[in-house]
Amino acid sequence: MAATDSLAARIRGLDLDAPVAIRVSPRARRLSLRVDAAARGVELVLPPRYSERTALAFVAGHRGWIAARLAAMPAPCRFADGATVPLLGQPHRIRHVAGRGAPVTVADGEIRVCGDPTHLPRRVRDHLIALAGRELAARARVLAARLGKSVTRVAVRDPKSRWGSCSATGALSFSWRLVLAPEPVLDYVVAHEVAHLVEMNHGPRFWRVVASLVADSAGPRAWLKRHRMELLGYG
Helix, strand or coil: HHHHHHHHHHHHCCCCCCEEEEEECCCCCCEEEEECCCCCCCCCCCCCCCHHHHHHEEEECCHHHHHHHHCCCCCCCCCCCCCCCECCCCCCCCCEEECCCCCEEECCCCCECCHHHHHHHEEEEEEEEHHHHHHHHHHHHHEEEEEEECCCEEEEEEECCEEEHHHHHHHHEEEEHHCCHHHHHHHHHHHHHHHHCCCCCCHHHHHHHHHCCCCCHHHHHHHHHHHHHHHEEEE
């Protein structure tokens, strides 16, 4: 910890105009930088053994890359009264509603939020997470049944680097932000993780299983790559 604290202090001295998080990864074989859209900064990934001097020079040498990537990021969209966010790919306007009622309702292209306006961002986020859990779990179980498999558990989280995962025990995990994407994208990610119930790799047999579950994978994969930063900027 002390070593990374020392490196963090020296990186702050570079005046990059962006936060730089540091993570030591046992699986890393080399230094790498990743854009963190949620924090609007970058993450420096280090192998278990590294030279502080080399790491500092690596970050300094990527000043231009860091600046360009951050400048290209779409502006964040906060959950606030009047903001527009996609729900299953369709734009919905957030509107605070006076009076009492259900905390959040969705109707006529609006996400209507009752109660104390200071609670609006949390209520919208909680509603979207719950909706994502229901949608993803239902779709995953339907597809798993088609393969003669069962899903032991479905969790929704907010990972930075992946949209979903599948464990050897049949537990699936997804990013709640998928509920913001168009339905074909949601269906592809679900199919991708469900296919891992049969093949825990990305070989030809795996992709044949994916193709048996969803009509298109290339389009949704391209969409996620193109809109990744945008999805991570909501909240």
